Amino acid sequence: MQDLSELTQRASELDSKDPIAQIVEEYEQAEGWIFFDSNSVGPVPKTARNAANALIDDWIALRRRGWAERDWVDMPAILGDQLSPMIGAEKGTTVVCDNTTINLYKAIGHALAINQDRTIILTQKDNFPTDIHVVQGFERANPNLEVRYVETEEEALAALSDDVAVCTFSHVGYKSGQRWDMDKFNKAAQALGVLTVWDVSHSAGAVPVLARESNADYIVGCGYKYLSTGPGGPAFIYVRPDLSEKAWPPVCGWMGHADIYAFAGDYEPHGSIKRFISGTPMVGANQIAHCAAQIYQKYAPKDIWARHESLSNFFIDALQQSCGDLGVEIASPLNYDQRGGHVTFKAPGAGHVVEALIDAKVVSSFRKPDAIRFGLSPASLTHAQIAEAVGRLQKILKEEIWRDPKYANVSV
Numbered sequence: 001m002q003d004l005s006e007l008t009q010r011a012s013e014l015d016s017k018d019p020i021a022q023i024v025e026e027y028e029q030a031e032g033w034i035f036f037d038s039n040s041v042g043p044v045p046k047t048a049r050n051a052a053n054a055l056i057d058d059w060i061a062l063r064r065r066g067w068a069e070r071d072w073v074d075m076p077a078i079l080g081d082q083l084s085p086m087i088g089a090e091k092g093t094t095v096v097c098d099n100t101t102i103n104l105y106k107a108i109g110h111a112l113a114i115n116q117d118r119t120i121i122l123t124q125k126d127n128f129p130t131d132i133h134v135v136q137g138f139e140r141a142n143p144n145l146e147v148r149y150v151e152t153e154e155e156a157l158a159a160l161s162d163d164v165a166v167c168t169f170s171h172v173g174y175k176s177g178q179r180w181d182m183d184k185f186n187k188a189a190q191a192l193g194v195l196t197v198w199d200v201s202h203s204a205g206a207v208p209v210l211a212r213e214s215n216a217d218y219i220v221g222c223g224y225k226y227l228s229t230g231p232g233g234p235a236f237i238y239v240r241p242d243l244s245e246k247a248w249p250p251v252c253g254w255m256g257h258a259d260i261y262a263f264a265g266d267y268e269p270h271g272s273i274k275r276f277i278s279g280t281p282m283v284g285a286n287q288i289a290h291c292a293a294q295i296y297q298k299y300a301p302k303d304i305w306a307r308h309e310s311l312s313n314f315f316i317d318a319l320q321q322s323c324g325d326l327g328v329e330i331a332s333p334l335n336y337d338q339r340g341g342h343v344t345f346k347a348p349g350a351g352h353v354v355e356a357l358i359d360a361k362v363v364s365s366f367r368k369p370d371a372i373r374f375g376l377s378p379a380s381l382t383h384a385q386i387a388e389a390v391g392r393l394q395k396i397l398k399e400e401i402w403r404d405p406k407y408a409n410v411s412v
């Protein structure tokens with residue numbers, strides 16, 4: 001078992017070497033607490049509180065003039081441009097709107113409209129539930145469609161054929177933290193005319209997502225996880241520019257019309273990614289999302305990704321060395337290129353350990369039956385906080401504090 005002071009020493013060396021260590025100053029930190037739940041809700045930009053108040057002031061003072069005098073209508077495209085570097089996309093290719101489920105529906109429906117003569121939708125068996133529900137909805141509505149499920153990347157590659165209309169995969173598995181090779185898969189799919197929709201909810205804002213470089217067709221993802229757009233914050237959709245105009249979007253709405261203010265009776269889709277905007281933007285949520293997007297203007301994505309890699313590797317090392325002989329076993333891939341935003345590990349009494357960790361001011365999440373997930377935010381966490389949290393975990397395991405009856409009730 002490694003001496004904790006050694007760990008603390010290494011953490012402080014890593015923090016002092018980090019070229020963007022100051023990024024953590026952009027976020028509110030709750031004194032004493034260490035949050036590892038960025039796979040659920042990201043850190044809070046310091047500017048968020050004033051932004052929320054400013055919206056209410058505008059609402060009172062401007063009323064309907066707000067639509068003309070503020071960027072309320074344009075915000076989905078503005079935010080899309082500001083967040084697009086975090087998914088390796090160019091300006092004019094991404095809009096921030098709706099939630100991930102609706103954006104999945106829009107991307108898959110658009111791909112199905114392009115590949116109308118094909119009948120198969122491919123997805124992962126252990127994909128996030130909503131991703132599976134969306135494809136099952138398409139299957140039920142269209143008797144010609146059939147959903148096929150694959151478990152591994154190899155199986156997915158082998159299942160490709162010219163009968164497959166669209167594949168929809170999580171870039172990173174929400175349970176395992178396993179990252180798929182987007183580049184390799186896109187090449188294989190495109191060779192057969194198969195369109196691919198990637199859900200990057202557990203990678204965007206943490207690990208590299210390279211829309212353009214990997215020639216991705218569609219990318220959707222949550223804003224409210226690593227990207228810190230706030231609780232229930234808007235999601236995003238990227239569509240490869242040359243695909244966008246090949247079909248109408250599946251949700252045709254007035255905000256995606258070629259000329260919103262013409263109030264035309266007949267639908268005519270906008271000639272850009274904006275056709276994927278459906279109705280009125282979520283102005284309040286966007287106002288908060290904008291705070292996070294502005295922080296991303298100041299830092300290069302490659303520095304944020306490098307910071308995440310360092311935090312994630314340090315966390316795994318620290319866990320193995322300090323808690324390896326206490327029954328902790330890493331369940332996520334050990335190779336960083338195969339990992340996403342979070343690290344999953346198994347521990348004795350996992351659910352109770354997560355409860356005891358909360359008492360020790362460390363927030364993580366439990367996944368049945370025996371796994372603990374630590375979502376590592378490169379925006380707000382330091383190596384020092386990781387060392388501190390691993391120390392608290394070590395104590396809980398070593399002294400079997402988690403067996404205390406007060407941790408018997410496990411919340412999920």
Ligand SMILES: *Cc1c(COP(=O)(O)O)cnc(C)c1O
Nearest residue numbers: 099100101128130170174199201
């Ligand atoms: C969190 C998450 C979602 C959430 O979808 P919403 O519609 O935004 O609630 C979707 N897909 C994945 C992979 C997720 O992790």
